[in-house]
Amino acid sequence: MSETNILVAGFGGQGILFAGKFLVYAGLINGKQVSWLPSYGPEMRGGTASCGVIISDTPIGSPIVTQPDMLIVMNAPSLERYEPDCARNGRVFIDSSLITRELGRSDLTGWYVPAAKMADENGLTGLANMIMIGKFIKETNICAYNDIEAALKKTVPERRRALYDSNLEALNLGYNYRR
Amino acid sequence: MEKVLMKGNEAIAEAAIMAGCRHFFGYPITPQTEVAAYMSKRLPKIGGVYLQAESEISSINMILGAASAGVRAMTSSSSPGISLMSEGISYMAACDLPSVIVNIQRGGPGLGGIQPSQADYWQATRSSGHGDFHIIALAPNSIQEIVDLTQRAFDLADTYRMPVIILGDGILGQMMEPVELRPNISANPPEKTWAANGTGGKRKKNIINSLYLKPDQLEQINFERFKRYKLVEKKEALHEAYLTDDADIILVAYGATSRICRNAITQARANGVKAGLLRPITLWPFPVQAIKQTMQRAKAFICVEMSMGQMIDDVKLAIECERPVAFLGRTGGMVHTPEEILAKIEAVDRGETA
Numbered sequence: 257m258s259e260t261n262i263l264v265a266g267f268g269g270q271g272i273l274f275a276g277k278f279l280v281y282a283g284l285i286n287g288k289q290v291s292w293l294p295s296y297g298p299e300m301r302g303g304t305a306s307c308g309v310i311i312s313d314t315p316i317g318s319p320i321v322t323q324p325d326m327l328i329v330m331n332a333p334s335l336e337r338y339e340p341d342c343a344r345n346g347r348v349f350i351d352s353s354l355i356t357r358e359l360g361r362s363d364l365t366g367w368y369v370p371a372a373k374m375a376d377e378n379g380l381t382g383l384a385n386m387i388m389i390g391k392f393i394k395e396t397n398i399c400a401y402n403d404i405e406a407a408l409k410k411t412v413p414e415r416r417r418a419l420y421d422s423n424l425e426a427l428n429l430g431y432n433y434r435r
Numbered sequence: 436m437e438k439v440l441m442k443g444n445e446a447i448a449e450a451a452i453m454a455g456c457r458h459f460f461g462y463p464i465t466p467q468t469e470v471a472a473y474m475s476k477r478l479p480k481i482g483g484v485y486l487q488a489e490s491e492i493s494s495i496n497m498i499l500g501a502a503s504a505g506v507r508a509m510t511s512s513s514s515p516g517i518s519l520m521s522e523g524i525s526y527m528a529a530c531d532l533p534s535v536i537v538n539i540q541r542g543g544p545g546l547g548g549i550q551p552s553q554a555d556y557w558q559a560t561r562s563s564g565h566g567d568f569h570i571i572a573l574a575p576n577s578i579q580e581i582v583d584l585t586q587r588a589f590d591l592a593d594t595y596r597m598p599v600i601i602l603g604d605g606i607l608g609q610m611m612e613p614v615e616l617r618p619n620i621s622a623n624p625p626e627k628t629w630a631a632n633g634t635g636g637k638r639k640k641n642i643i644n645s646l647y648l649k650p651d652q653l654e655q656i657n658f659e660r661f662k663r664y665k666l667v668e669k670k671e672a673l674h675e676a677y678l679t680d681d682a683d684i685i686l687v688a689y690g691a692t693s694r695i696c697r698n699a700i701t702q703a704r705a706n707g708v709k710a711g712l713l714r715p716i717t718l719w720p721f722p723v724q725a726i727k728q729t730m731q732r733a734k735a736f737i738c739v740e741m742s743m744g745q746m747i748d749d750v751k752l753a754i755e756c757e758r759p760v761a762f763l764g765r766t767g768g769m770v771h772t773p774e775e776i777l778a779k780i781e782a783v784d785r786g787e788t789a
Contacts, residue, residue, distance in 0.1 A: 317701070322773075
């Protein structure tokens with residue numbers, strides 16, 4: 257039985273929920289069981305946002321991610337809050353242009369991607385989320401590179417098709433990023 | 436059929452439309468607002484009516500009006516809003532009107548909070564309003580079941596001429612899962628010969644009324660209605676049994692909580708404790724027989740709820756207190772972790788059933 261618990265966290269407005277949705281579709285097109293649960297609260301742009309994604313070979317019980325195997329964090333408060341919750345030997349993906357510190361726990365493996373900065377430099381402001389996801393896919397093989405386009409087509413609604421190309425560019429940028 | 440990803444709230448709305456609901460009246464409240472938002476987008480495009488009322492009291496009375504005219508109508512809200520609807524629900528029960536009411540529960544009492552809760556169990560199964568009456572209460576635990584049961588709710592409402600409540604919680608409303616939008620409605624719903632939808636000059640007027648000043652007449656009407664309730668209790672109770680056949684300890688949980696219990700049961704079994712889950716899908720009628728049957732083997736029960744303990748009453752009644760029933764509750768919007776449920780299972784296994 258294999259079940260992967262993923263938590264994506266950052267500020268509202270960074271596309272945290274969208275990034276989670278992409279991962280769910282990536283799992284779905286591979287025939288996996290999936291669930292997506294956002295944090296909801298009196299939250300707004302600039303406040304905290306997170307969503308838990310579970311990708312599993314077997315039916316999913318609780319959709320709540322309490323001990324993420326994989327954590328994607330896009331602001332400093334999220335790292336403070338969720339690093340202690342990570343499962344042992346978990347993997348953490350950090351937007352290093354917004355988070356200056358490194359991981360405190362030695363059992364965790366960290367990838368540091370200056371996603372917000374890369375997005376700005378490449379005319380992709382606001383798409384740091386998908387740069388992070390690109391790197392995440394590269395390192396975790398949560399889906400094959402060839403599945404990226406299909407998952408993105410599912411995630412970007414038809415009426416927003418104009419955003420497809422820039423999202424794909426951001427995913428590729430992250431996928432090909434090397435420290 | 437292709438699976439699509441939907442939020443629970445959106446799935447409720449789409450399933451209602453699939454069931455032929457073209458009339459929705461509601462008022463926004465977290466965590467169910469997506470039901471109304473979805474309806475406001477879809478219904479005008481398919482010849483339906485979406486109306487945001489000025490309050491929940493208005494929404495429920497608009498449902499009463501629409502149901503009186505014989506159409507499939509729905510409203511949705513969250514806990515405080517449902518309390519405001521109590522009067523209207525009682526009137527609809529008294530007028531024998533079918534309708535579907537959705538409660539995506541949040542922490543209470545009072546205005547409470549907006550995080551998930553199951554503290555409206557008593558309200559849904561005991562006291563949705565004043566007077567002698569019942570409503571059917573359905574408790575899905577997945578988005579697929581939301582799609583299937585929401586459609587079924589309309590058929591049940593029409594068949595038994597009574598309101599049906601879908602009791603969800605903030606987790607189910609907000610989470611997304613893949614679903615098949617498969618039809619689950621009767622091809623031949625009962626004809627509504629009682630509806631006040633115009634005589635066409637061909638029949639006597641139908642009158643929808645709940646006022647009866649002669650006590651013997653009102654008693655008779657209540658007697659008749661309770662015969663129908665007996666039929667519902669006999670025919671419509673639903674449950675899911677998960678690993679109960681060999682279980683020494685039976686967890687009883689519904690909705691989102693039941694999913695967390697499954698994780699705990701997996702862990703308990705890995706540790707050698709035979710636990711199982713009896714999940715009521717209908718809360719009223721309560722699956723009494725199914726719970727009784729598990730008693731042949733089970734030595735103890737654990738009721739797990741996001742409340743201070745409400746369904747536990749029905750569990751004790753079902754087994755007539757012949758086994759200990761332990762309780763594990765979280766409240767105010769807090770959600771159980773699988774670990775704390777596992778700890779409770781292990782404690783009960785050691786004989787600590789208090």
